[in-house]
Structures are given as structure tokens and as C-alpha cells.
Amino acid sequence: MVRLSAVSLLALVGILSLTQTAVHAKQHVFEVVDSATICSTDATGEQSCYPRMFVATDEFQVIKPGQDIPPGLHVQIDMQTGLRMARLMPADDKDENGLALVSDTRIVKDVEEEEEEEENKDTRPPAQTYPHSEKLQEYIDRLVAVAGAPVDRTQTDGTLQVLGELEELVHETRHADQLLHDTHALPALLRLSSPTHTPVPWPSSVRRLSSVVLGAAVQNNHRLQAIAYNAGAIPSLLRSMVDETDLRTTGKHIFALSALVRGHGAALVQFAELGGLRMLRELNPIAVAVNDDNEYEARRLDVRVVRFVEDLFNPEFNPDVPRDQASMLAQNAAAWCETLATRLVDALGDVENEKPVALSAYSRRSTYAQALQSLKAAYPSTCKLPQDFSQWVQDEIARVPKTGDESAEEYRLALTELAY
Structure with a gap:
């Protein structure tokens, strides 16, 4: 058994991710559906969806493909199979992050050495430190070209093939690092994702996958977030979000x-200063749905927006926001409280079970209530709810049936907390 700090745990899991990916790459294909959900397809074609954030208990559980692992867990990794399992730390070890390595501990660094490196780390993104991949560089060069x-739409299939290969590769930190440190790659992704690219944009399938590649490359990696932030990715993506005509x-x-x-304070401030929170409020995808398929995508997008907003205002996910920006965020929180309350009251029935990623009848309402x-x-002093909202909440709690539906129970719990 080896005990590591939180920094060491994250570093080690990043190093070991190649092992797990090599073992499971041919068994699972997973898609990040939204900020809270992942869907995985195994070798038989069977699909399962599960939370993007791993939820730990006192017993070891398998960490599913693509899941994020919160700090402070006891993680067990089998170096022969790549299988990862985790559980809550025992009560007498709460001040530590544990890691049990099965059969191989040679890559573990000394804890003090790891922490010292972290403390002395340059705040600027460092130069590439991973082995250069010629195969990845071939895909990057094709992307840039x-x-x-x-725009040549006869090349759509080939472009999607390149983007698909990149999307699979950048889930490994070393590949994401190489992609973001290529000065031509990020501008290429942003151009491909733009719905206003002149004289004509790429098809929505290309635009969609370009943004997926970028998001997959930078998520949970502050160094790579900083590169994209400094390169102007946020204003470019905001324009794409506002001008996009395809809901998916x-x-x-x-x-x-x-x-x-x-998790990137400067990026959050820029996002807010550029009006990102206002733009999200103005999207209101439900209002533009025109047919059944469009309505389904609109409801999925609506849930994605609300979960994104909830993350944006969560201090745990967004530390180090400058004090002089606090009032701006508080004002945006006030506006979003009113918006969420109004839309929650006006919410219609949710997506039924005939779709691949089914949502229960209370899933969307639950998302709204939890975010609110x-x-x-x-923001207790800023988040002022409508005058009659409290009575509506009480009536809604009484109306929700006790059926054992997980989303209904989550909805009732969020409403109960709103009532106090």
C-alpha cells in the first residue's frame, strides 16, 4: 500500500490512464453526453449511460470508462488489466488520499518530491514534456490542412475520420498536451467549429465533433485550459454558441x-465579462423547438445549459475569482435565479423513454430545482425568488407522486430544500 497526496493521486492516475485505455479501447466507446452524463457502448453494441462524476461509497466500485474521479478517494489500480476501482477513505484516514497499486509500484514518486514540484511549478503552461507521437502529428497536420x-463538403467523411481519431486520442493527457502545444491546431479546431465560417461553414457533424475534440482535450487540465484561454478560444466558442443553428x-x-x-478563475471572469451568462439565458432552446425530434434535442440542450450554469456559480468548481468580479457574478446569479424559477414553474412534460438517452418525467424539473x-x-442575499414561488413549491411537493422514480425523489428533495 502506498499513500499519496491529492496532487500525487491525480498525477498518477494521469500516468496510468494509458494502461487503462490500452486495455479498454477495443471494448468501450464512450461519449460525453453533457456535463453530468456519459454513455458507453461495449463491444457487443450495448449502450449504458451513467454519471460523469464517480460516486464513491464505503465499498470498492469499478470506475466506468470516462468517469471523473473526485479527490480524496482510495483508488485501486490493477496494472495487469488496467481495471480501476475506488471507495471512500476509511474514517481514520480522512486526511489522506490512498492509492493501492496491484503488482507494480515503480512509477510512484516520493510524496514530498511531488508536492514540492507542484508548489514550485511555473504558472505558465510548460513546454511539452511527453514523448512526441508521429501518428498524432499526422492527424494534426491533416486537420490544419x-x-x-x-470548405470542400466532399471531404466531410475524411474530416470526420481525422476528428474522430483525435477525439479518441486526446483523452490521454500526453496526446492532449501535444495537440494544444501545436500552435496551428487550436485555431484549426475553432475554424472548423464555426457556423459562420465564410463563404460557407462545414456541416454540423464537423462543427460538432470539432468542439468535442477541444473540450475533451482541455477538461480537468489547468495547463491546457490556460493555453486555450490565452489563444482566445472562449470568445470564439461564444460566437459559435450564439450563431449555431443546430441544437445538438x-x-x-x-x-x-x-x-x-x-475550475479556471480567469476563464470564468472572461466568460462573464463577454456576456456568456446572459447569452445562455437568451438561448431558451425549448422556445425554438418545432417538431418532435427538434423538441427532444431542445430539452437535452436545456438540461445541459442549466447544469453548466449550476457549475459556473459553484465556488468549488471555480476558485480564485478576483474580488472585484464578485459583484458581477452576484448580479448574474440574481438574474439566473429569476430565470430558473420562472422556467421551473412553466416547465412542460419531459422527454419520454422512446429516445436513446431516456429522461424520466421529472428529470428536467429536477435539474432546474437542483440548480436553483x-x-x-x-448567493442567499442576491437570489430573490418570486413572491408566490414559495407557495408554488409547497403545492408542487404535494403533487409529485411517491413512485420510487429516482428523478422524482431528487426533484422532491430539491423542492424541499428550496422551501426552507
């Missing part, structure tokens, strides 16, 4: 923005 040439693709632009902003409760808790 396509993005720099006039809009969701992927929001995924990329979420990956850039989450989070904003109220974080």
Missing part, C-alpha cells in the same frame, strides 16, 4: 466552453 483550405451542435459548443471555464437550490445556497 483541411481547416486552412476552402450548440450543446457541443457548450460542452467545450464548460471544459474551458470549469445551489444558486440560492451560494
Whole structure:
């Protein structure tokens, strides 16, 4: 058994991710559906969806493909199979982060050495430190060439193939690092994702996957977030989000923005200063749905927006916001409290079970109520709810049936917390 700090745990999991990916790459293909959900397809074609954030208990559980691992857990990794499992730390070890390595501990650094490196780390993104991948560079060069040439829709399939390869590769930190340190790659992705690229944009499938590649590359990596932030990715993606005509693709632009902003204080401030929170309020995808399929995508996008907003106002995900920006965020929180309350009251029935990623009848309402409760808790003096909202909440609690539906129970709990 080896005990590591939180810094060491994250570093080690990043190093070991190559092992797990090599073992499971041919068994699972997973897609980040939104900021809270992942869907995985195994070798038989069977799909399962589960939370993006791993939820730990006192017993070891398997960490599913693509799941994020919160700090402070006891993580067990089998170096032979790449299988990862985690549980809550025992009560007598709460001040530590544990890691048990099965069969190989040679890559573990000394804890003090790891912490000293972290404390002395340059705040600027460091130069590339991973082995250079010629295969990845081939895909990057092809990407840059396509993005720099006039749009040729006969090349759509080839472009999607390149983007698909990149999306699979950048889940490994060493590949994401190489992609973001290529000075031509990020501008190429932003051009491909733009719905206003002149004289004509790429098809929505290309725009969508370009944003997925960018988001997958920078998520949970402060160094790579900083590179994208300094290169102007946030204003570019905001324009794409506002101008996008395809609802599903809009969701992927929001995924990329979420990956850039989450946990990066300067990026959050820029996002807010550029009007990002106002732009999200103005999207209101439900209002533009015109048919059944469009309505389904609109509801998925609506949930994605609300979850993104909840993350934006969560101090845990966005530390180090300058004090002089606090009032701006508080004002935005007030506006969003009113918006969420109004839309919650006006919410229609949710997506039924005939779709691939089914949502229960209370899933969307639950998302609204949870986000509103989070904003109220974080900004108690700013988040003022409508005068008659309290009575509506009481009536709604009584109306929700006790059926054992998980989303209904989550909805009732969030409403109960809103009532106090």
C-alpha cells in the first residue's frame, strides 16, 4: 500500500490512464453526453449511460470508462488489466488520499518530491514534456490542412475520420498536451467549429465533433485550459454558441466552453465579462423547438445549459475569482435565479423513454430545482425568488407522486430544500 497526496493521486492516475485505455479501447466507446452524463457502448453494441462524476461509497466500485474521479478517494489500480476501482477513505484516514497499486509500484514518486514540484511549478503552461507521437502529428497536420483550405463538403467523411481519431486520442493527457502545444491546431479546431465560417461553414457533424475534440482535450487540465484561454478560444466558442443553428451542435459548443471555464478563475471572469451568462439565458432552446425530434434535442440542450450554469456559480468548481468580479457574478446569479424559477414553474412534460438517452418525467424539473437550490445556497442575499414561488413549491411537493422514480425523489428533495 502506498499513500499519496491529492496532487500525487491525480498525477498518477494521469500516468496510468494509458494502461487503462490500452486495455479498454477495443471494448468501450464512450461519449460525453453533457456535463453530468456519459454513455458507453461495449463491444457487443450495448449502450449504458451513467454519471460523469464517480460516486464513491464505503465499498470498492469499478470506475466506468470516462468517469471523473473526485479527490480524496482510495483508488485501486490493477496494472495487469488496467481495471480501476475506488471507495471512500476509511474514517481514520480522512486526511489522506490512498492509492493501492496491484503488482507494480515503480512509477510512484516520493510524496514530498511531488508536492514540492507542484508548489514550485511555473504558472505558465510548460513546454511539452511527453514523448512526441508521429501518428498524432499526422492527424494534426491533416486537420490544419483541411481547416486552412476552402470548405470542400466532399471531404466531410475524411474530416470526420481525422476528428474522430483525435477525439479518441486526446483523452490521454500526453496526446492532449501535444495537440494544444501545436500552435496551428487550436485555431484549426475553432475554424472548423464555426457556423459562420465564410463563404460557407462545414456541416454540423464537423462543427460538432470539432468542439468535442477541444473540450475533451482541455477538461480537468489547468495547463491546457490556460493555453486555450490565452489563444482566445472562449470568445470564439461564444460566437459559435450564439450563431449555431443546430441544437445538438450548440450543446457541443457548450460542452467545450464548460471544459474551458470549469475550475479556471480567469476563464470564468472572461466568460462573464463577454456576456456568456446572459447569452445562455437568451438561448431558451425549448422556445425554438418545432417538431418532435427538434423538441427532444431542445430539452437535452436545456438540461445541459442549466447544469453548466449550476457549475459556473459553484465556488468549488471555480476558485480564485478576483474580488472585484464578485459583484458581477452576484448580479448574474440574481438574474439566473429569476430565470430558473420562472422556467421551473412553466416547465412542460419531459422527454419520454422512446429516445436513446431516456429522461424520466421529472428529470428536467429536477435539474432546474437542483440548480436553483445551489444558486440560492451560494448567493442567499442576491437570489430573490418570486413572491408566490414559495407557495408554488409547497403545492408542487404535494403533487409529485411517491413512485420510487429516482428523478422524482431528487426533484422532491430539491423542492424541499428550496422551501426552507
